[in-house]
Amino acid sequence: MSKVIRLRKGLNIPLKGKAEKILVNQGLPDKFAVKPVDFPGIRPKMLIKPDDEVKAGTPLFFDKYNPGVMFASPVRGRVVAINRGERRRILEVVIKHGGSMEYEDFGKADPASLDRDAITGLLLKSGLWPLFRQRPYGIIPRPGETPRSIFISGFDTAPLAPDYDFVMQDSGNEFRKGIDVIKKLTDGKVYLNLNADYPPSDVFAGLNGVEVNYFSGPHPAGNVGVHIHHLEPVHKNGKVWYINPQDVLVLGRLFMNGIVDFSRIVALTGSEIVKPRYYRSMMGASVDILVRDNVSGGNNRYISGNVLTGSRIPSDGFIGFYDSQVTVIPEGDHYRFMGWAEPGLDRFSSSRTFFSWLMPGREYRHDTNYNGGERAYVMTGEYEKVLPMDIIPQQLVKAIMVEDIDKMENLGIYELVEEDLALCEYVCTSKIEVQTILRRGIELMVKETS
Amino acid sequence: MKLLRKQIDKLKPHFQKGGRFEMLHSTFDAFETFLFVPDKVTSKGAHIRDSIDMKRTMIIVVVAMLPTLLFGMWNVGYQHFIATGTEAGFWDEFLHGLIRVLPIVIVSYVSGLAVEFAFAQIRGHEVNEGFLVTGMLIPLIVPVDIPLWMVSVATVFAVIIGKEVFGGTGMNILNPALTARAFLFFAYPTYMSGDFVWISGLMKGEGIADGFSGATPLANATLGNAEAIPSSMAMFLGTIPGSIGETSTLAILIGALILWFTGVGSIKIIASVFAGGWVMGFILNLFAVNPFMEIPAWEQLIMGGFAFGAVYMATDPVTASQTEKGKYIYGFLVGFLAILIRVLNPAYPEGMMLAILFMNVFAPLIDHNVMQANIRRRLRRAAAADANK
Numbered sequence: 001m002s003k004v005i006r007l008r009k010g011l012n013i014p015l016k017g018k019a020e021k022i023l024v025n026q027g028l029p030d031k032f033a034v035k036p037v038d039f040p041g042i043r044p045k046m047l048i049k050p051d052d053e054v055k056a057g058t059p060l061f062f063d064k065y066n067p068g069v070m071f072a073s074p075v076r077g078r079v080v081a082i083n084r085g086e087r088r089r090i091l092e093v094v095i096k097h098g099g100s101m102e103y104e105d106f107g108k109a110d111p112a113s114l115d116r117d118a119i120t121g122l123l124l125k126s127g128l129w130p131l132f133r134q135r136p137y138g139i140i141p142r143p144g145e146t147p148r149s150i151f152i153s154g155f156d157t158a159p160l161a162p163d164y165d166f167v168m169q170d171s172g173n174e175f176r177k178g179i180d181v182i183k184k185l186t187d188g189k190v191y192l193n194l195n196a197d198y199p200p201s202d203v204f205a206g207l208n209g210v211e212v213n214y215f216s217g218p219h220p221a222g223n224v225g226v227h228i229h230h231l232e233p234v235h236k237n238g239k240v241w242y243i244n245p246q247d248v249l250v251l252g253r254l255f256m257n258g259i260v261d262f263s264r265i266v267a268l269t270g271s272e273i274v275k276p277r278y279y280r281s282m283m284g285a286s287v288d289i290l291v292r293d294n295v296s297g298g299n300n301r302y303i304s305g306n307v308l309t310g311s312r313i314p315s316d317g318f319i320g321f322y323d324s325q326v327t328v329i330p331e332g333d334h335y336r337f338m339g340w341a342e343p344g345l346d347r348f349s350s351s352r353t354f355f356s357w358l359m360p361g362r363e364y365r366h367d368t369n370y371n372g373g374e375r376a377y378v379m380t381g382e383y384e385k386v387l388p389m390d391i392i393p394q395q396l397v398k399a400i401m402v403e404d405i406d407k408m409e410n411l412g413i414y415e416l417v418e419e420d421l422a423l424c425e426y427v428c429t430s431k432i433e434v435q436t437i438l439r440r441g442i443e444l445m446v447k448e449t450s
Numbered sequence: 451m452k453l454l455r456k457q458i459d460k461l462k463p464h465f466q467k468g469g470r471f472e473m474l475h476s477t478f479d480a481f482e483t484f485l486f487v488p489d490k491v492t493s494k495g496a497h498i499r500d501s502i503d504m505k506r507t508m509i510i511v512v513v514a515m516l517p518t519l520l521f522g523m524w525n526v527g528y529q530h531f532i533a534t535g536t537e538a539g540f541w542d543e544f545l546h547g548l549i550r551v552l553p554i555v556i557v558s559y560v561s562g563l564a565v566e567f568a569f570a571q572i573r574g575h576e577v578n579e580g581f582l583v584t585g586m587l588i589p590l591i592v593p594v595d596i597p598l599w600m601v602s603v604a605t606v607f608a609v610i611i612g613k614e615v616f617g618g619t620g621m622n623i624l625n626p627a628l629t630a631r632a633f634l635f636f637a638y639p640t641y642m643s644g645d646f647v648w649i650s651g652l653m654k655g656e657g658i659a660d661g662f663s664g665a666t667p668l669a670n671a672t673l674g675n676a677e678a679i680p681s682s683m684a685m686f687l688g689t690i691p692g693s694i695g696e697t698s699t700l701a702i703l704i705g706a707l708i709l710w711f712t713g714v715g716s717i718k719i720i721a722s723v724f725a726g727g728w729v730m731g732f733i734l735n736l737f738a739v740n741p742f743m744e745i746p747a748w749e750q751l752i753m754g755g756f757a758f759g760a761v762y763m764a765t766d767p768v769t770a771s772q773t774e775k776g777k778y779i780y781g782f783l784v785g786f787l788a789i790l791i792r793v794l795n796p797a798y799p800e801g802m803m804l805a806i807l808f809m810n811v812f813a814p815l816i817d818h819n820v821m822q823a824n825i826r827r828r829l830r831r832a833a834a835a836d837a838n839k
Contacts, residue, residue, distance in 0.1 A: 013498070148835075148836070231835075232835040233828065233831050233832045233835050234832070234835075235829075235832040235836075238832060238835060238836050301491075301497060303497055307496065307497045307498045308496045308497070308498075309496070310497065312493075312497070327497075329497065329498065331491055332489070332491050333489045333490075333491050334489050335455055335486040335487065335488065335489050336486060336487040337451045337454075337455075337485065337486055338484075338485060338486070339486070339487035339503070339505070339506070340484075340487075340503075340505035340506045340509045341509065344501060347501040348500075348501060349500050349501040349502045350500055350502075350713075351500070351502050351712055351713040351714065352711055352712045352713055353501075353502050353506050353507065353510050353712045353713070353714065354501055354502075354506075366498045367491075367498070368491040368492045368497050368498060369487070369489070369490070369491055369492075369499070370488070370490045370491065370492060370499050370503075371487060371499050371500065371501050371502070371503055372487065372488075372499075372502070372503020372504060372505065372506075373483060373488060373490075373503065373504070373576055375504045375576070375578060375579075375619070375620065376578070376617075376618065376619060376620030376621060377620050377768075378504060378507075378580065378619060378620045378767055378768055379507065379714075379767050380716075380767045380770070380772040380773075381716055381718075381767070381772075381774055381777070384774050390824065390827065390828060390831075391824075391828075392773055392820075392821060392824055394772065395772070395773070395817070395821055410821075410825045411821065411824075411825065412828060418495075422495070422496050425495050425496045425499075426496045426498065426499060426500055427500050427502075428499075428500070429500075429502050429503060429504055429507050430504065430620075431499060431503065433494060433495050434495065435494070435495035435496065436494050436495050
């Protein structure tokens with residue numbers, strides 16, 4: 001039975017620079033990277049060294065805590081650098097693309113005829129296992145575990161997010177094949193959640209053995225965490241998995257063609273992009289060729305992902321493992337005279353403390369300034385307005401601050417990852433780093449409960 | 451602006467670590483951020499942040515209080531000239547009020563901010579903006595004839611005992627402005643109640659017209675002088691004796707609209723305080739045995755400091771209930787208790803102050819129960835999700 005769930009809480013931040021629905025085929029850049037920092041909680045152990053030749057699908061490293069979990073190269077080429085950060089933490093494994101594609105052969109297979117172990121083994125070996133993440137915690141699931149159910153969110157409501165109906169329009173076969181794979185991984189349901197405000201695209205229609213539900217409302221109505229909360233809330237031992245729609249295609253291609261093909265359509269967005277459009281690209285691709293000559297001047301922030309949860313990259317940085325969007329916005333490293341007194345016609349706020357409320361429908365060029373100093377909590381009720389879940393966010397954040405494990409557990413830390421509280425962080429008057437605090441809490445939970 | 455910015459940048463190194471005036475770092479920071487929003491950019495988490503910050507929020511609250519302040523100034527003059535039986539025009543009345551009220555505002559801000567800056571300096575953190583509001587609230591809830599030194603003592607007491615000992619803005623249990631008023635009420639009762647303090651000049655007995663009484667409507671009600679209670683229109687507009695900012699329900703409602711519309715004040719609290727007050731007033735009407743209990747429930751809401759407390763004091767987000775459901779309970783009980791204390795305890799005709807302070811103390815308990823209910827509800831849902839897997 002399909003449900004339609006209408007959410008009222010949340011916030012759509014009106015930003016300039018939404019991608020026009022034009023698909024550009026620009027070819028691939030010459031550098032790629034896989035970034036271990038995209039996977040919270042893993043400890044990478046290298047399988048290659050600089051100057052090694054790799055193919056698309058060749059494992060680059062594995063997780064020391066779960067040795068079966070491999071992370072694969074997206075292209076054929078040569079490993080040119082293993083970049084490290086503080087305390088020799090590995091940040092990225094950079095591969096120079098060899099020009100033509102060459103794939104490791106994993107053999108075509110029909111998911112319907114394979115058993116769960118065979119499928120799991122193939123996913124682990126080919127480096128596609130990390131496409132799945134589990135709730136609680138938003139980490140890569142452990143190979144031995146079976147999820148209660150698996151969730152796919154068929155739409156993204158984040159600021160300037162890609163429209164999946166457009167992105168997926170020609171990928172029906174791969175998607176159906178990917179769904180066949182996913183169905184094998186759980187004894188429970190496979191949920192596909194779609195936007196209730198639009199008719200579903202053909203790709204998402206007519207799938208067998210999938211429960212389709214509809215959500216409507218402002219961001220974060222498209223977040224998989226919100227869907228899980230309303231359909232099948234998780235707890236300590238009730239784990240579910242989730243996967244991005246474009247990554248379902250990657251699963252489908254593995255079984256249809258026997259290859260690892262991380263191709264993905266990426267939305268290039270943000271107020272500083274001259275022509276925001278959709279590009280055929282790939283996981284780990286350098287954004288260099290996308291943004292070169294396509295960015296307005298000045299000091300800009302490059303983000304792999306959206307402005308709320310994405311990660312900061314240099315102008316020749318790489319698209320993250322789970323990201324289908326690149327955003328470029330202006331940096332805000334300038335002073336503003338008497339900000340507390342200005343009328344603020346050009347400043348967006350979720351409150352109506354600036355006169356910009358006089359102009360609904362306006363889109364803003366939002367920079368990266370904090371717009372104020374960090375303070376102790378004073379305001380209350382702000383977070384509740386942007387979190388469509390039956391969770392008391394501010395008390396949870398306070399519980400994490402004082403590391404009260406019992407309270408964190410009781411107040412719902414299992415149901416949340418950073419993206420679910422990103423809007424809370426955005427609206428916070430006290431400028432509290434909610435996402436960072438939440439991840440610290442999750443890390444503490446993982447440590448204390450495992 | 452650029453010139454000013456240049457000067458600040460030139461001075462800045464002296465106040466930073468290793469500079470000559472390092473010990474005045476917080477003070478410098480307070481003035482710098484007052485003039486300029488810092489150039490700090492996001493480094494983790496969300497890349498963009500809402501334009502609102504604590505300064506803007508607090509300024510909005512101060513703006514919301516301006517109608518009561520301006521009306522209060524005029525009313526001080528108006529009451530004064532009635533008491534002395536002199537004819538005076540609008541501007542004379544306003545000017546008289548301005549001269550009487552402004553010193554109280556200045557004393558409150560100067561003494562409070564001095565303590566705030568000192569504490570920020572000692573603790574090595576930023577000066578918090580919370581006192582911008584407290585410093586304006588205190589003048590509005592005292593009688594106009596209060597000696598200035600009392601305002602100063604009460605403000606210092608409130609900032610230290612009401613706020614800083616708990617760790618500063620955001621950590622306090624009691625509303626600091628009400629702490630100041632409670633301090634005055636119990637330490638100097640003769641200056642905080644009676645028939646003389648509410649009207650400028652009456653304490654000194656400057657040429658009072660014959661037969662004039664400066665008693666507030668609440669005092670008259672307590673004494674059973676029902677015929678001396680002004681018309682409800684006068685009480686709504688605020689042309690009555692009382693604390694400087696509390697008399698005009700109309701001005702307070704304008705402030706409430708500003709707080710509600712901007713999203714700075716919680717309408718849940720404001721509405722439920724009025725609801726709670728009305729319910730208690732109605733109950734008292736049903737069992738009325740004296741003239742005070744017979745006052746219509748809605749009229750109780752425009753008397754004394756009830757409306758002022760509901761809009762500006764009970765909504766203090768730090769000391770109120772912090773959960774959304776808790777706000778309804780907290781607000782309702784504030785209103786309910788305020789009218790109960792006011793009518794049934796003749797020693798404290800101003801029940802609002804005590805009701806809010808009392809509920810400030812109980813707000814964490816309300817929040818605890820709301821949280822427990824949330825926890826139980828979510829556990830049930832999670833168990834149900836497991837069951838129909």
